Each structure stands twice: as structure tokens, then as C-alpha cells.
Amino acid sequence: MNASRVPPPGELVATTLLEYLQHDNRPTFIIDLADANNINKDLAFSFCNKAFSSCRTYVALTTIHAAKESDNLLNAFHSWIVQRGDELYGDRHFQDVSWSATTLQKRWRIISGTPIVASSLNACSIDHHISDSASLYNYRKATKETLPLVPMAPSPYQRLVDEFDWGSSTLGPIVSWPKALKEIAKSVICNSKPVGVFWGPERIVIYNAPYAELIPTFHPQQFGRSMKTDFPYWDTYELVCQEVETTMKTVSYAAQPGPLMERNGSLHETYFSYDYIPLFDDGGKVQGIYYQVTEVTGEVLSRSRMTSLLRLSSVASRATDQKTLWKNVLHVLEDGKEDTPMISIHTVGEQMASISSQVHGDQAATTGEWLCQGSVGWPESNLATSNVLNFTSVRGYAAFVQKSLESLEPVVLRSSDGGLVAALLKGCQYKGVACTSLVICPLQLSSGIAVGSLGIVLNPVRPYDDDYKHFVRVMARQIEDALKLAVFLEAQEELLKQTILQAQVEQHSLSRQLERSIQKARESDLRFFNFAKQAPVGIYVLNPDGSIQFANDAWLKLIGISKEAVENNSLKPWLATVHPDDLQNVHQQWQSLKEGISSALHEWRVLRRSESNNSQPDVAYLRSAAYAEVNGDGSLKAVTGITIDYSIEVAHLRETNAKMEAALEAKRAQENFMDMVSHEMRNPLHAIIQCAEEAEDLLNQLQKAHKAASAPSIITQKCSAAIDTILYCGGHQKQLIDDVLTMSKLDSNLLTICPVPACPGSLIRQVLKMFESSMRASGIESFVQLENSHLLMDTQKTVSIDPGRTLQILINLVGNAVKFLADREKKELHISLAASVTQSKLPGIKYAPSSPESNNSVGTFPEFPKEEEVYVHFSVKDTGPGLSEEQMDALFTRFRQSSPRTHAQYGGSGLGLFISRQLTELHGGHIGVASKLDHGSTFSFSLKGRKLAPVATDPNLNNLTPSQTLQMSNSETKAPPETQPERPEVSLVGHxxxxxxxxxxxxxxxxxxxxxxxxxxxxxxxxxxxxxxxxxxxxxxxxxxxxxxxxxxxxxxxxxxxxxxxxxxxxxxxxxxxxxxxxxxxxxxxxxxxxxxxxxxxxxxxxxxxxxxxxxxxxxxxxxxxxxxxxxxxxxxxxxxxxx
Structure with missing residues (x-):
């Protein structure tokens, strides 16, 4: 298994140290000592910060399983990391980093490092330090011998080295120096890291410019002087030099306290890591000590703060009440006095939980007095350690606490701010340096209420920089989180006490309620038993073996068994009367009940005999609902149910079904009769029309043959008139047949709408073509107004509608108009076509209400998306005799015309407008009329269609085939196609x-x-x-x-x-x-x-x-x-x- 990062455990995430460690610029990682994989070199980092992820040690540890066994340094470093024990003594150097370790809760091993660079004792390359020979500082006194150093840019340090009077020192002039000293001096001055050398028994010191920057307080006084004789604090370092001379080995010290250094106008404590390396002469004796120094002040401070936060998190999370919490917190902060020399804590006291429930939002509980929960490091009788803070009259330390509570942010007070702060900090010292700053942090509960304050005197020899501020914030947040937990636990403990007390009270109340409930249950059982005995329906309770536990008289009568069967405790006596055909079904139902499956409804038949056993048994139809009551182990306890007799319902259903079958059979017979009549009437009618057309063709051929010879004879004219009469009568008969059949379809809900791509303008031209001869004979002028837009384009199929049904409506309306215009003086017919995306009604048009027939029809218009809808509007306007209001009310109804005179004068069946209304409504539209006596009529209807991309119409075919026209037309037999662009027709000769x-x-x-x-x-x-x-x-x-x-x-x-x-x-x-x-x-x-x-x-x-x-x-x-x-x-x- 490769070493890898794993999600931090919950115990670790609960602390706020991870955020602090994440911002630390030192490489830091955490491992879990409880994880056995870590011992086997399969390291799993519980946490590592960005600095560690980018250093090469991270790569070495994550690939340790692939490292060679001979890599002793890596193996030793790994063994040191996973070493058992609470603390690891000493630091470890690995890959130019000084590593230190801390163990928390005997489980979490926290390891952090400080980068170091080992300096070479060889002479530095001179060329590496030369940038520009023309800009070198080359002045030397001609009369005074100087150290033959490498050329360097002008600087105060270079001037010090060049002007130093070495002749007055115990080393003597440089010309008298041994070669080894000269080389070492060059190496020291050339090194980019802070290094130096102690030479001879007097410990004459020579150091470089980087080292001088570390000791601004002692530079340049120490340069070239004897540390042993001129500086009294040298005793400690002299012991180190003697150890090097005695052991002749390098001596290293990590993170040692250094002297107080003056930096940026104030004293700062320092920490350094030292390496003292012996320099041998030709005889093998130590003639000097080469030392290299690394300042680790920042790392030491970070490590110290991290340790404090870890301990604080550990002890604070274990506190179950406020008293224990404050005791543990003060103990930890007292041990970490380097960052918190003086501490004081004040809170509202033990009423914190009640205050939390009374005050809400970003408020502070600053009413009354706060109590001091403890203090550390303060001089006696300091205002900051007062046992009581009175917020009634805010003065002294309470005023500063009030300020932090108002902002809910840490407030920093300095002695330079005023006399009151100086009075608070009077007598406060750390390492002999007076404290000058104090920070007050508010402590809040989860609800946002400020209920406490944390006062911290800052270390005067540590700068209050971002790291120090971050440490204070994290520490305050940890204490705040622990306080929230303690308050919560105290509240829960109090709540538990109240709950136990309440439970005892409720237990007594429930005992009394239970007694009353038992009494009520007994009374309820008695009422149910009495009801069940007298109920008119059968009620029963069966045991798991099928025996009857309880059954009322009604159930016994329905089943057809006697009371003796119940008294004898017979097994399943109710099976004896079950109809043989239903016996298997009843067995299956009983098996389901035994398995605990309740029955919603079950029906079966029983055979009941009258008192005379010789009579034929009666068949009764029973319906039952049963509930299976089961034990805790799932076994059946009892079956409870009710049973009713629905024999009357069955008889009624049979009678109803018989009547329905008779009605359906009558309807089928009627439909078959209509089909037969239609077929038988159309066959001779077809022969009549065919013969008439053939006679007409023969007559036309005869007239053409004798056209030049003489005028048509009277016989020819009479024959032609007779043929026209035959054709007219045949067409009228066909119209009557079609109307009757359409009504039959409407009554049977068989009329359907079949939308296809169509050109509405082409339909108008087809209708006019049909009535062309009639209109020409009557002298009727026609006018057509077609809208040409993106919705309607002439000769383009832009909408999807049913062209057959549309043509049928137009034929009815135009046919009526032609019929009524025949006897008028002014004979004009206007047809208009328009389209819109919404259904609109024309002003002045009286629209027919929706009919029940169309609402119940199955042939409704198909649905499609709303955005694709389009409504096509047709209007047929004539200059006919017009209609009165009463006549318009009679339109669009079955077998009704505007007046009896209409039928007497113009004929017709009164079905055309009714059928048009039905077709329009089936097509998702509506139809209406506007008319006035002697001023003509306007019939308008709209159809719902579907928008299409424009498609050119076939120049050879109409939108509707002639066969479709014949099928759907009600008013015309012949529907010749409209005039098309000239195109050679296909010859039928020879086919x-x-x-x-x-x-x-x-x-x-x-x-x-x-x-x-x-x-x-x-x-x-x-x-x-x-x-x-x-x-x-x-x-x-x-x-x-x-x-x-x-x-x-x-x-x-x-x-x-x-x-x-x-x-x-x-x-x-x-x-x-x-x-x-x-x-x-x-x-x-x-x-x-x-x-x-x-x-x-x-x-x-x-x-x-x-x-x-x-x-x-x-x-x-x-x-x-x-x-x-x-x-x-x-x-x-x-x-x-x-x-x-």
C-alpha cells in the first residue's frame, strides 16, 4: 500500500488547530500512532500543510516502500517518526531540515521542520560572487596591509573588514596568519548563510555579513575581538568550545534561547540553532571552531503556540461543566506563559443557559455583574483580576470589556493609549521587560450572545504580528467552542433532571389513564359484542385452525350452517356449503389469510337448502372482507370479517347485461341495415348515372357530327334535357343517401378527423369549380379574397387540416348560397380566407353553441403543441334574401331549416348546416352566421390546424383526391379538379x-x-x-x-x-x-x-x-x-x- 493522504478523523477535525497549522510556513504533518500501517512504512498522513506537500521529504516518505534497504538515513528518520512514547527527545536533521516532534493524547504525532543549509568548509568560488569588476569596491590603503579577501561590492561590512586593525589583535597582521586561517576567513566572508569562526584560545571571532544582521545589538563590537576576555556572557559558549576541543567532533544545539535583540526599535527574544565544527591543524589539534547559525525564532514560537493549542483543545474538550473548563484552561495557559504571560477570564456566571434562552442575536449579556473565573500571572490587586465586573456603571476594566463586546472582535489596548491602560499594566513584566499591550477577546455562545471575555497581556519581547494575532484568535475560538459545549452539557444535564421529574409525574398520570382506558376497552368490547349479535350483516371471528370463535346469527344464516357446528367447535364447518366450483378459490383465500395477508374483498357462492332437505338448494352470492390479525412472530392469531349477500345485485346485473346486449344487437342490425341499403341503393344509382353519362357522351358526339349540317333537332334537345334531369335526380338522391349516412356516423361516433398537409386556397377553387356551371347558368358573380402571409400561401401547403371535411363544409355553404341567389336581382358570392395563431371570433357573427354530439364523439381533433396551433377562418357571404333573428336561431339543428317556406321553395333535408356544425366542432373550431332580411347572409367558420413549413402543391393532383371528395361530399356528385397549369396528361389509350x-x-x-x-x-x-x-x-x-x-x-x-x-x-x-x-x-x-x-x-x-x-x-x-x-x-x- 502506498503512503497516501486520508481524510482527517472526526476527533482531529473537531479542533481548530488544523486551520492554524495550515497557515504555518514550516513543513508540518500529523500521523496516527494507533494506525498499524504507519509502523510498516505504509504512512498515511492524517494531515499535512502546504509547506510539507511542496518539500522533498514528502516525496521521500510517500515512496518509502520503494526505497532501498540500504537507505539508512531514510529508514532511521522513519523509525524516529513512529517511535512510541509521549515525547521524542532531541531533533532530527533530514534533507536540510531540522525536524521536531510533539505527541498529543498519546496518539497524534505532530512533526514540524525548520529548513537549514549546511555550509561548505571549502573555499568559495570567487567568480560566483563577482558581478561587475568595474563596480567593485577596490580602495585599499596602500600603507596598511588588509585581508586579501575576494572583491565585494561596497557595504558597511566590507568597510569594517577592510579598515579593521588586525595588527592590534592577538592574531597579528594578516601576513602573519597561517594559510588555514586565511582560507577559513575567506570561506566565512563568502558564505551566504550566517557563519563565523572562533580562532585560537582567545576565541577571536570572525563572522560574515549575514551573521552580522542576526546580532545588530553586538555588531560591530564583537568583530575581530576575543569573545573569551571581552564579553562576560561568554561562559556558556566557552563550555561548548571546550566540548568541541575535547571530543574533536561537531556539537549541535537546536532552538537555543538567544540574547534579547533590538529590532525595529524594541527588544525581541531570539532562538538559534548552532553547529560547532572543529578546525584541525596539520598535527591534528583543534586550532579553531567553525560555527554556523540558523535563527529559528519563528519556528520555536510556532511550535510553542501549536503545543499550547493542542493541549488547550485536549483539556477543553473533556470538560463537562464551566468550573472544570476554566480550571483546565487556566492550567494550560499558565504553562504557555511565553505567549500569555497574564490571563484573566470573566463570564456572566452560572445562569448562562437561561441568559442564552432570553437574549438573541448579536447582543451581549452586559446587564448586572460578571464574575471572574480565574486569572494567572497578574500582580496582586489588579483591576483586571477583580472578582466582579459591574456593567451598571461601566468603569475601569469593565469599560474595555464593554468595548470588545460591542464590536465582537478582539480589542488591543496599549499603555500609550492612556493612563487607565498603563494602570492596568503596572507591574506586569516578562523577563524583566515591562508589558505594554493587552488584548481582550469576547466569548460568544452558539446563538451569538457574548457571555464572557478573555483578557491576555501580550509578551513584550515578541512582536504582535499576524502569527501572534492568529494564535490569539484561534485560542479564543477554542475556549469559546469549549464554553459552548460546557453550557450545552450543563443545559442537557438540567434538562435530563427536569425530564426525569416530569416522567415520574407523567408515569403516575399514565397509570391512572391506563386504568380508565382498560375500563373503556371493556365497555367498548361489550358494545361491539352486542352490536355484532344484532347486526343485519354477517360478522365472524375464526381461529387459525378454521374453527369459529364467534359468529352472529346473520352470518350463520348466510353461510347456511347451524349453531351446533359452532358449539361443537368443528374445523372449518363453513366449507360444507361452498359451491363446488368456488371451493378451490375459497381454499386459496383462506391460505392467504393464514399467511397474514388481509383480504380487501372476496366473493364466492354457497348452496343453501331450505328446511325440506328434498328441495333443490338455492345458490347465494356472498361478498366478504376479512382482516388477518397476526402475532408478534408473524403467525396467525385470528381472522375477523363481515359478509353480505349480493344475490340481488347479481340478478340485476344479469338483467342489465341482457338489455345492453339486446340494444347493441339492435344497433348492429341497424348499422348493417344502413350499409345494405346504402350498397343496394348506390349500385342501381351508379348504373343510372353511368348510363346517363354514356347517353350524354353519345348525344354530344351526335351533335358534333351534325353540327355543320343543321341545328340540333327538337328530339336531340329533349334527349339532352332528359339526360340532365336524370343526372340531377341521381345527384340529389346521392346527396340524400350521403346525409343519412353521415347522420348515422354521427350517431355511432364513427365520424373522424384526419389532418393532412393542405392548401386551403386550393379547396376554395375546387368548390367554385364544382358549382361553375350552376353559377354561370344563374348569372352569379364570385369574388375570392385570400390572405397571403407566413401562415397561408397560395398554392402552398402551410397547414395540416382535414381537406375532405373542410370541402364538405364549403360545399354545403356555397351550395346553399348558389341555391338562394338564383332568384335574386343582385347575385354576388364573396368567399374570404384568413388565418391566425389564436382562436378569434368575428364581430357581428352569431356563433352556434357547442353541441352535445360533438362533445361525446370519439373523432375529436388530435392534440399537438400549443405553439404549433393555427386557426384557418373561412367566410361565405352572399346577397341572398337574408334571415331574421328567429330564423337564425333555427339554423344548425338536426332536420331544421330557417322556415317551412325554405323547404317548399328550395328543397333540402335540413341536415347540411347541422352536419357542417358537427364537422367544424370536431375539427376544433366553431361556425356562425350574420344575416339581415333582404341584405344577404354571411356564414363564417374556423378550423384548428397545425402550422407546417411551406410545401408546394402537386401541380397534377388536388389537395383531395376525387375519391375522397366523393366520399365526404354531401351536396354534389361530380367534383371535377380545379384548373391546373398546362401539363401533358397521361394517355389511357392502350392501358x-x-x-x-x-x-x-x-x-x-x-x-x-x-x-x-x-x-x-x-x-x-x-x-x-x-x-x-x-x-x-x-x-x-x-x-x-x-x-x-x-x-x-x-x-x-x-x-x-x-x-x-x-x-x-x-x-x-x-x-x-x-x-x-x-x-x-x-x-x-x-x-x-x-x-x-x-x-x-x-x-x-x-x-x-x-x-x-x-x-x-x-x-x-x-x-x-x-x-x-x-x-x-x-x-x-x-x-x-x-x-x-
Missing amino acids: GVLIVEDNIINQQLLARQLRKHGMEVTCANHGEEALSILKSSTWWNGTSDDHSHESRRQYSIILCDLEMPVMDGKTCVRHIREWQKAGLLHTHIPVFAVTGNARAFLQNALEWGFNDVVTKPFGMKTLLPLMQSYIETDRTEIHEGNDV
């Missing part, structure tokens, strides 16, 4: 068509019409015959021996009826599509569904396999364009199929 029709008349009429247009027609009477013909055609890709390839017929399209004997159209087209998937056909064959059943939807036909639907009756003007569109689409595929 083959297969007609599958069981009605011989319709089959022959359709075949004759198609042959007149040059098509090759083949007829089949049913689907099976059509499949046989298809196998002999060019479409067939399978094996066939009946016909050669040349004799096979080619078919471009198939027209197939839906309802036929032998094989219907759906089955036939399914076989065709299966052949196509199996590869038995060369390519896709267009197949049209030709039907007289108006319920056949296009979507259903597409699912069955048809390409489109043509509804009878239809005209050739409708069918031929549709066939042309599909023949053009599939022409390439047909040719490819023929080439295979």
Missing part, C-alpha cells in the same frame, strides 16, 4: 384495366365506358377469378404453363368491388399483396376499392392493401383523372415488370 365486379350491369357499363377511352378491359365476377386472371398476366412472376409470355395480358390498374360472392375484395387484395411480398409479382399493382358502402374509410382500405377508394355512384370525369395519377406514378414500375 389494361381489370374490373372485378359481381353486378353484371355495373360491370358492363364501366367496361364500356373505359373502352371508349381506349383502355383494354378484362372483367372478373369475383376475387378468385381475378387472381386466376392475374396469374396469366404480365404481372405474374411465378411458374405458369398456360400462356406464353407474348400472349399474356398487361394491366395498369385493378378496379375491385368489396362485397362479392366466392371471394370478396378484401381477401383478393390481401392475396395480391402477399404475392407481391413473396416476389411472385414483378412490382406494385395499383388497386382501387370500388364500393357502394359509404362506411368504407380510406384509412381502412389502405390498411387492407388498396391504393384508394372510389364510392358509387361516380362519373368518368371523376374516375379517369384518378386513374391517370396512379398510372403516371407506376408507369416506370410497370415497364420494368414487363421487361423481366
